[in-house]
Amino acid sequence: MGKIRMAGAFILAALTVLAGSIESVQCETISTIPLAYIILDASDVEFLNPLLRPTDIVAVRPENLALLDGVTVGRKLLLIGPKHEKTPEVRWQAMKDDEMAALLAQARRHGVTMLGYNLENSFHAEKLVERERQVAGLARAAGLVYVFGPLMGRLMETGGEAVAGGADVVVVQTQALQKSSGFEVQKVLDVVRRLRKANPDVKVHVQIMLRYRQDRENGPLIPVDKVIEHIGLIAGEAEAVWLFSGPQTTSRFREVFSKLRQAAPVVPPPAGERSSPPPAPPKSDPAAAAPATSSGPGTKAGNNVMPPVPRNARFTTGAWVPFARLGGQTAGDTSPHLARILDEAVVNEEQRRAIQAAYQAGANPAAWQAMAAVLTGEQLDRIGRRQPQAAIINHALVFAVEAQTLKRHPDAAERIKSMVERINASFEAGGIRRRFSVAGVRTYDKQEKTGVRQPANSGGLSLPADYETHPHDYILVAMDENAPGANWPCPWCSSVEVHGARGDSGTGKDMFVERSALVLCHELGHMLGLPDFYALGIEAKDNAVNHEPIPSDNYGQVRGTMMDDLGPFHAWDAEIINREIATLPVVNHSWIDYQPRDSVLQVLGKDGAPLRQAEVKVYRSRRTNYYRQALDGTPRHQGKTDDAGKLSLGPNLLGADPFQALCFFLVEIRQGERVDYRWFSFIEVNFSFWRGTPITLQSRL
Known part of the structure; x- marks a missing residue:
């Protein structure tokens, strides 16, 4: 051109039809x-x-x-x-x-x-x-x-x-x-x-x-x-x-x-009704008195509560092919995560076909084995070298408040605004370069069968009809404090369902108690690429090495993330999120990209000097289910430290399975008759990659 x-x-x-007016143009x-x-x-x-x-x-x-x-x-x-x-x-x-x-x-x-x-x-x-x-x-x-x-x-x-x-x-x-x-x-x-x-x-x-x-x-x-x-x-x-x-x-x-x-979007009336804007809600409607929020996708000018999305609406996923339900796989071909890695490695078509064929046969582990076999060292070195985003990226939120919850909290719109402001303040303090804006608030009725059900919801009640099909230009947040089961994030849909948190009485969920902002923050964390950390502790009975639980100081290194607190956040949160793509849905599972080709462990003595010629055994935990980890008695790595107190642990210390990569390592350090045990986690492996420094442990020897 x-x-x-x-x-x-x-x-x-x-939406199928959106009504608007710009001066004389209707x-x-x-x-x-x-x-x-x-x-x-x-x-x-x-x-x-x-x-x-x-x-x-x-x-x-x-x-x-x-x-x-x-x-x-x-x-x-x-x-x-x-x-x-x-x-x-x-x-x-x-x-x-x-x-x-x-x-x-x-x-x-x-x-x-x-x-x-x-x-x-x-x-x-x-x-x-x-x-x-x-x-x-x-x-x-x-x-x-x-x-x-x-x-x-x-x-x-x-x-x-x-x-x-x-x-x-x-x-x-x-x-x-x-x-x-x-x-x-x-x-x-x-x-x-x-x-x-x-x-x-x-x-x-x-x-x-x-x-x-x-x-x-x-x-x-x-x-x-x-x-x-x-x-x-x-x-x-x-x-x-x-x-x-x-x-x-x-x-x-x-x-x-x-x-x-300059033109504000207007929500259309249901099919078959007049095409002019619908009248304002009556004063008895709890939405009528709610303060207006900023206009966003499908919001109604002058009213922050949107009616349910019409059933005949036509949706598009825009710039994204939605995840299939199994393994984050896209149309049986390759995961978005693997596609990004191959882009970074700058593979040729023959390499791409070989790696994708391995992925189809054995998912991530097979694909990573194929990469090790067919990629050059220079190509492998390129993986994960993405830089943090420099600019602040804003994500619009559209809230769908279930009818019973809205009836109980007629001021839901204002409370939602306060929750989002608190989350944004925590993001700013934690160096996370994302912000959220409330693009609209609407209501839905979970009794109305929409064909979209929450898998963990034993009550069999419905989610909003567009929960899995709305465009990825915003995150849909369904709020229902009276639902059984767990909160349900759907990262491939850019949607989350939240139930609030238990109030002081402990008798039931409340959408707007103090901890509810944490719940919302946690679920939004999944939208930005963060995993659940429920299994990141080890009980004494599950530790076959020294039969001790993981110490609270190490456990706290992980529990300080935004998935478990509303601040101050762990630095790992910002490093992961700021390196994610700017659009939704994010690629996810990126923590396995950030591991050195040769992880090096450096052991220091209690005086801070390198601990030379120490015998080292490294044990790795394994997740036995979604909520538990265990440590067997077989070392994954062993050897002696050199004069700098260093020991090579080899490539891909975390492996290629994103679920199992969220693990702990117990290090047995022995010098003569003296022995000490120290811990590190996947977080230290990631930081070793980002900083180009060894994983350093200070022993008590």
Whole structure:
């Protein structure tokens, strides 16, 4: 697309119809359209950051990937165009697979979740289809959503929909049909419908110009209201609208962007009722007196309680393929966690296929064995070398308060706001670079059968209908203090269910007692990549080495995390969360990525000097179930320390099983007749990787 810069408005259909009004333009969806933009410099970032929503997409070309590090909200897209696939003689030449795989791996490290590919040339249709499918394969191997934008003329040809058959998303370019005499919108809609008929699963985006077609750079600007009118004409048929502009139209784009952002979204009435905004709730409704919260996905202007999501709503997972139910596996192919590791290692396609085949056969342990066999030392060294996020990342929260709980707590909205503020303050104090904002509060009735049930809920009651299907631009928090069973986080759905905590009387759960903020914080921790720590103690009867329980000082090193307290948080929390991707759902299980290729244990004497030639045995605990660990009498490592008090423990000390990796190590240190026992955990292994230092223990010898 040369110097032409695009901006896009991506519609993630969280509701079937959203009503809005921008001055004279009456369009049901226009005020809720998420926006996207290809940034070229830091001024774009500065302009967009205050206005971005979590659903927005910020795009860059390869040469500007570093700009994404300053983007604080939204999802990230890499755009590869014809200019990036040329020979020195300025002839088109396909980028080599290894080269593109390396570029996509680099993009993933900057938080990119979507690949946009644009091929504008005079290829024969067959060759165009072949190249489009090649790039689709590379995008999916990298775990990216594939967005393809062919020329409009290609799509309008008979059978033209075949050129986009391999894409997750097709962009329909309409600039030739935007004329000062009128917008030939019917031709656009015909193409959109043909694409959907050919592939019902494809998402269709439509691109809109800010100048009339006569001259992209110098033609007359389309008035702001006319641009918005054009968006309204196609918004109901497409999942996204792209704004296409040149460098001279930046100010016009910002006018359109800002004006769309000024409109507050309005929740639609149920199907079959009038299309005007519903009336305000009566004063007897407990929601009516609740203070307003900031607008967010699907919120109602002027009222912080949203009605239940309509049953016929159409949802999308946006830039994410949802987890299957077994093992965090995606469509039987590879886990997002493994995909990230392979991106970081910059594997070639042969290596990727071998490792993925091992994963399919034996999950993570088999995949890691395959990596050790087929990757070079340089590739293995790249794994886990991601840097912490520098910017604060905000996640929107939408609360669904069960009807009985809302009846008991009519001031739920204000209490929720206080809970979130307390959690944010703890995050700030703990150096965690995430924040939460309340995007809306609504109600649901668990007696109404929605088809979504909480697995641990023995009462068989329902969760909100969109608990597993809402877009990942926000976290859905279902609050029900009268439910049996455990709280249920669903990280692959970006949803959590919380039951509150027991009050002072100890007779039942209360959604808003002091400890309830801790419960909410814990469940949100799962959304950010943290595991449960229920099994991180060892009783004396489960310790076959020295028959002592794990000391409280070591146990406390783990129990100080946000999964067990509301602050001050352990430094491990910030290290894990700040290294996670910025979008939801996070990849998870990352603690197994952060282990040295050769873990080194350094033993010091009681005087702080290296303990030389000490006999060392290292025992590792094993989780026997979700709540217990045990230590058998077989050492995993043994040897003598060198003159620096060091002993190599080899690679992958934690192993490849994320569940078993949350473990303790008991170290027997013997010098002559004297013996001492010291502990360390997976946390020390992770910090050894991050700091590049040995795991250091000070003995009492």
